[in-house]
Amino acid sequence: MRALEIDGLDVDLGGRAVLRDVRLHLDRGELVGLLGPNGAGKTTLLRAILALTSTRAGRVLVEGRPSRPGRSEIGYVPQRHEFTWDFPISVEQAVMSGRTGRMGLLRRPGVPDWRSVGDALDRVQLTELRRRPVGELSGGQRQRVLVARALALAPRILLLDEPFTGLDMPTQELLGRLFTSLAGEGHAVLMTTHDLVAAVDTCTRLLLLNGRIIADGHPADLQDAELWTKTFGVSETSPLLKLVRAT
Amino acid sequence: MSITDFLTDLFNPDLAFLPKALAIAVMSSIVCGVVGCYVVLRGMAFIGDAVAHAVFPGIAVAFVLQGSLVLGGAVAGVATALLIAIFSQNRRVKEDSIIGVFLVGAFALGIVIISQAPGYAGSLQQFLFGSITGIPDRDLYVVGGTGLVILGLVLALHKEFVSLCLDREMSRAMGLPVFWLDIVLYVLVTLAVVISLQTIGNILVLALLITPAAAARLLTDRLGVMMLLAPTIGGTSALVGLYLSWSYDTPVGGTIVLVATAIFLAAWLLAPRHGLLTKRMRRCRGRESADVVRSSSVPDLTRPQDPSASLR
Numbered sequence A: 001m002r003a004l005e006i007d008g009l010d011v012d013l014g015g016r017a018v019l020r021d022v023r024l025h026l027d028r029g030e031l032v033g034l035l036g037p038n039g040a041g042k043t044t045l046l047r048a049i050l051a052l053t054s055t056r057a058g059r060v061l062v063e064g065r066p067s068r069p070g071r072s073e074i075g076y077v078p079q080r081h082e083f084t085w086d087f088p089i090s091v092e093q094a095v096m097s098g099r100t101g102r103m104g105l106l107r108r109p110g111v112p113d114w115r116s117v118g119d120a121l122d123r124v125q126l127t128e129l130r131r132r133p134v135g136e137l138s139g140g141q142r143q144r145v146l147v148a149r150a151l152a153l154a155p156r157i158l159l160l161d162e163p164f165t166g167l168d169m170p171t172q173e174l175l176g177r178l179f180t181s182l183a184g185e186g187h188a189v190l191m192t193t194h195d196l197v198a199a200v201d202t203c204t205r206l207l208l209l210n211g212r213i214i215a216d217g218h219p220a221d222l223q224d225a226e227l228w229t230k231t232f233g234v235s236e237t238s239p240l241l242k243l244v245r246a247t
Numbered sequence B: 001m002s003i004t005d006f007l008t009d010l011f012n013p014d015l016a017f018l019p020k021a022l023a024i025a026v027m028s029s030i031v032c033g034v035v036g037c038y039v040v041l042r043g044m045a046f047i048g049d050a051v052a053h054a055v056f057p058g059i060a061v062a063f064v065l066q067g068s069l070v071l072g073g074a075v076a077g078v079a080t081a082l083l084i085a086i087f088s089q090n091r092r093v094k095e096d097s098i099i100g101v102f103l104v105g106a107f108a109l110g111i112v113i114i115s116q117a118p119g120y121a122g123s124l125q126q127f128l129f130g131s132i133t134g135i136p137d138r139d140l141y142v143v144g145g146t147g148l149v150i151l152g153l154v155l156a157l158h159k160e161f162v163s164l165c166l167d168r169e170m171s172r173a174m175g176l177p178v179f180w181l182d183i184v185l186y187v188l189v190t191l192a193v194v195i196s197l198q199t200i201g202n203i204l205v206l207a208l209l210i211t212p213a214a215a216a217r218l219l220t221d222r223l224g225v226m227m228l229l230a231p232t233i234g235g236t237s238a239l240v241g242l243y244l245s246w247s248y249d250t251p252v253g254g255t256i257v258l259v260a261t262a263i264f265l266a267a268w269l270l271a272p273r274h275g276l277l278t279k280r281m282r283r284c285r286g287r288e289s290a291d292v293v294r295s296s297s298v299p300d301l302t303r304p305q306d307p308s309a310s311l312r
């Protein structure tokens, strides 16, 4: 059974077609990069997988069952600006907030909850900062908080929205390695990114998206310049293509 | 007037309205302080404002019909809160303009209704600026009971409210009933506003919601502490404000709010970590011991770490 299977997915937003006939699949052990220009529908696709947006047609199967909100097999790492960073809350409490849905009403965090949070913080190397207010973290540390929050649910599928944006090389490398090792342990990881170098370097497979899936394959198999010009709408002389050829 | 005189007046049977007003002012300030924390952290002050204005026609109707003002205000306020919650789910609608139009309209409606009642000028002033006289005994229980219900719900749903304030998108993904939580939160804000109207008045009630919570936010980076500090600041403001108002014969609502504002300003200047004066003082001291500061403020960069160490 596939971790994720999407077939013939159409999504409209505000009366406009955003996604058309999207089909893709994701298996455990894969780290797949979702690439496309601004407005290509990457975030929309992740939201559709989480059943946060209504779809016009098609189906999204998560581990063989239709997706709905609150399924804890999916861990979601939204873009960093979605989070209220000036909230007076410590790193470990922010990570714990990822378990709110799981705990259920009227429950307080128990020993298993704190253990999951501790493990998640270990994974992203934030254990030493766990009592620090989230407002006093750097961009890279914030991204790690969001990843830890998703990991606190011990999900089998991980969706990451632009985890590398605005991060320096060492932090990108640290996160890239974390995602690779998560995939190695049998997670299915799907991440959107604008960072081609990081994507080609870390991903086992790339999806090129612009309203629909334009290409789907191993980075080495996506050398055809036309795929990239079609996805990103750039000219033949764009530096982007040089980058693709160089990799 | 000395504190002892104030205490004597409090226990003077001829001034029975005074302890009643004090109890209501303190209770409602405490409740507003707690609920205000969410209002401040979520930046939804405008909803407090809208609700405060929208309860006015409800109160006016209750006044004309000689019903319970608290009840009338609550009904109108909750109705408004529901409308706002429904409107604000659709992010494409510019909700603040709708609310702007709507709340002034409601306020106007209230003024027209109340002008139909004989002798309305005095009562109008009472609604707008608060008063400590003429509080029925029943209101004491209504305010106390409502306050307890509000605090109970806050206690029960705190974790969910925090999640909602932190990250709506994630809350949805976790399957939390975001829409219903919004509604409960708005209704709690409304009820907190309504029970405070009596003493503080319609115009100033927003201050009771915002100022203590904002002051508390300046004083701490921990939510739990903030939610204890805010009601403490609110309750203290009510107590001191009422005392000053009684001593110097100033309007009670205004005096309470001024005390809260003074506390806010003090926090802004003197807060332990983020206060304006505190920072300046620390900077002066920091110049003398610059080395110490430099070596302690950047621990992350000086300590080499192996990224793969904990990637099991």
Ligand SMILES: Nc1ncnc2c1ncn2[C@@H]1O[C@H](COP(=O)(O)OP(=O)(O)OP(=O)(O)O)[C@@H](O)[C@H]1O
Pocket (backbone or CB within 6 Å): A013, A014, A018, A036, A037, A038, A039, A040, A041, A042, A043, A044, A045
């Ligand atoms: N709520 C909305 N209502 C209407 N249109 C929307 C809405 N949200 C997004 N869109 C449109 O849907 C398209 C896809 O948006 P989406 O956020 O998925 O792009 P993206 O690939 O994530 O872009 P970026 O790289 O900038 O994050 C865009 O054209 C956008 O304008």
Ligand SMILES: [Mg+2]
Pocket (backbone or CB within 6 Å): A042, A043, A044, A161
């Ligand atoms: Mg996006």
